[in-house]
Amino acid sequence: MNSTAKRIAVIGGGVAGLLASLTAAHEGAKVLLFEKMPKVGLKMGITGKGRCNLTNSAPIMDFIAKTPGNGKFLYSAYEKFDNEDLLSLLHSWGLATKVERGGRVFPQSDDAQEVRHLFMDRLKKEKVELHLEEPVRHIIAADGRAAGVVTDKGRCDVDAVILTTGGASYPRTGSTGDGYAMARELGHKVNTIRPALIPLVCSEVYCRELQGLTLKNVTLSVEAGGRRKAEEFGEMSFTPFGISGPIVLSLSDKVSLWISQGRGVKGTIDLKPALTREVLDRRVLRDLEKYHLKQMAGALTDLMPHRMIDTILELAGIPGDLPVSELKKGQRLALVEAMKNMPLTIVGTRPISEAIVTAGGVSVKEVNPSTMESKIIRHLYLAGEVLDIHAYTGGYNLQAAFSTGHLAALSAVKELESE
Ligand SMILES: Cc1cc2nc3c(=O)[nH]c(=O)nc-3n(C[C@H](O)[C@H](O)[C@H](O)COP(=O)(O)OP(=O)(O)OC[C@H]3O[C@@H](n4cnc5c(N)ncnc54)[C@H](O)[C@@H]3O)c2cc1C
Structure with a gap:
């Protein structure tokens, strides 16, 4: 110089x-x-x-x-x-x-x-x-x-x-x-400015109950007003306030935008994205036969993480202490639906101070x-x-x-x- x-x-x-x-x-x-x-x-x-x-x-x-x-x-x-x-x-x-x-x-x-x-x-x-x-x-x-x-x-x-x-x-x-x-x-x-790459806040109590649990190979879908839709396949986790993890961060930019436009955002988790409802139903039937002497809370361990069982049964309206032999077809289909379509009400994002990047x-x-x-x-x-x-x-x-x-x-x- x-x-x-x-x-x-x-x-x-x-x-x-x-x-x-x-x-x-x-x-x-x-x-x-x-x-x-x-x-x-x-x-x-x-x-x-x-x-x-x-x-x-x-x-x-x-x-x-x-x-x-x-x-x-x-x-x-x-x-x-x-x-x-x-x-x-x-x-x-x-x-x-x-x-x-x-x-x-x-x-x-x-x-x-x-x-x-x-x-x-x-x-x-x-x-x-x-x-x-x-x-x-x-x-x-x-x-x-x-x-x-x-x-x-x-x-x-x-x-x-x-x-x-x-x-x-x-x-x-x-x-x-x-x-x-x-x-x-x-x-x-x-x-x-608004947060992008940010964990999402959900109103469901089960997020807090499941905090710390990571789900792999699931699909998270989000939509606003039925028309704006997006989905990602991969890994996510539950937090004390909602959801986070790689696929949540990827979708968060869109969600943050929709929320900034005053739109309500709904999410769903598909725990078994590789299986159609029919194939998953057959898989559930097999497991129920295998565990036919148990109660429902003990019959789903091969299908999902142990910590999720109570939540999924509750979403399906099935008591955990119901004997497997007494499960009705309608209840079984509700169980399949809860696994394919676990609902989330996304009420916001975490604050911009916690965002990985600013949009x-x-x-x-x-x-x-x-x-x-x-x-x-x-x-x-x-x-x-x-x-x-x-x-x-x-x-x-x-x-x-x-x-x-x-x-x-x-x-x-x-x-x-x-x-
Ligand atoms: C937790 C976290 C993890 C991340 N991980 C990754 C990753 O692994 N890979 C990736 O690609 N991106 C990652 N990012 C995003 C990436 O860090 C940012 O996009 C990148 O740092 C932006 O660079 P920048 O220089 O624009 O801003 P910054 O790196 O934020 O630098 C801005 C600088 O300006 C200074 N400054 C501000 N105001 C003034 C002022 N008035 N006068 C003087 N100085 C001032 C600040 O002190 C700061 O040092 C991550 C972000 C976070 C928060």
């Missing part, structure tokens, strides 16, 4: 801001990274249950498909810096990675802190000027271009600003939605997808979750933050150099 190097302020030392800072510094800019927390990358450190699902090995088209929140906006960012580019970079820094089920890529060490520390080391190497515990309050714009930032310590003049303050979930990591207000002040539209944010219509530059304020770039982008689980959200952060930094340096 020389003394005439252009000055770039990066606001937020999270996933997007860290890579943006390193990229801009590597390209010769003088980078000032402002982070409101005492440490950078706090959210990165808790990703993937502490293991950091860095990205996915899938082709880029899958990344777009797995990003219900404005996936197509990311084409250019992925063209410039995709999952393979990210992994090459991390490998060149000495990080070993591995690919797991569903193409999910993790550090070999299973330790998100290793990734965080790697980024912190690189900040030193690239001589990024770190301003920890110094939240940015405002972005200064003069003559339609970003010219500086204001913190509690005063004003800091720069040539370009990259806004990477993240979403509004897990506020203890520093993501408290500050960037939305800063962008709004400059005339940007911020689409209503909504700065409208991507006002950001150039080829550069990440604001279409309203020149030399203001935006990247990561502060934008109205959100993806499913699987490493897609981190890749989106890395790719947009990288593109924002490259574009900022290139644009400043060309002046």
Whole structure:
């Protein structure tokens, strides 16, 4: 870096801001990274249950498909810096990675802190000027271009600003939605934020009774007003307030949207999605013959987890102490129905503070997808979750933050150099 190097302020030392800072510094800019927390990358450190699902090995088209929140906006960012580019970079820094089920890529060490520390080391190497515990309050714009930032310590003049303050979930990591207000002040539209990838709240008492129980290979279906429908097959669990787990998180984006539109949402769990009602009925009959000397509560152990039996019998209206030999055909069919169609009344989502990602944010219509530059304020770039982008689980959200952060930094340096 020389003394005439252009000055770039990066606001937020999270996933997007860290890579943006390193990229801009590597390209010769003088980078000032402002982070409101005492440490950078706090959210990165808790990703993937502490293991950091860095990205996915899938082709880029899958990344777009797995990003219900404005996936197509990311084409250019992925063209410039995709999952393979990210992994090459991390490998060149000495990080070993591995690919797991569903193409999910993790550090070999299973330790998100290793990734965080790697980024912190690189900040030193690239001589990024770190301003920890110094939240940015405002972005200064003069003559339609970003010219500086204001913190509690005063004003800091720069040539370009990259806004990477993240979403509004897990506020203890520093993501408290500050960037939305800063962008709004400059005339940007911020689409209503809501939780995505979030556990769901159900009114059924049995969810609480079954809390901690995980169901595998089930289908969860959700619908609003009979017309909007979605379903996922896989694993879910019961919680003290409702349901969670991979398939619940996958469906939660749609449910969160429907709820924000004031729609009532119903769910059903199919405990035996591979079996039609007729085949399941024959299977139940076989089990009832096998356990014909027992009561109903003792006759279903081969069909479902032990803890579910009372709930299913109650849903079917069958007393647990009813002798198997006294079960009527209508009751047996009700039992099959309860297993194929376990009802859930979804009354809400958990709060946004508990969401894995925030849906909504700065409208991507006002950001150039080829550069990440604001279409309203020149030399203001935006990247990561502060934008109205959100993806499913699987490493897609981190890749989106890395790719947009990288593109924002490259574009900022290139644009400043060309002046
Ligand atoms: C529990 C959990 C697990 C997750 N696991 C995964 C996973 O395994 N894989 C995956 O792909 N995604 C995962 N995600 C999502 C992923 O972490 C986010 O999408 C990603 O961190 C977004 O990056 P970002 O840089 O936009 O925001 P962040 O990483 O949230 O960074 C924003 C930064 O800006 C700082 N900041 C905010 N306001 C200011 C201000 N005024 N001034 C200065 N600094 C400010 C914050 O302190 C923070 O450091 C997970 C999320 C959570 C909550």
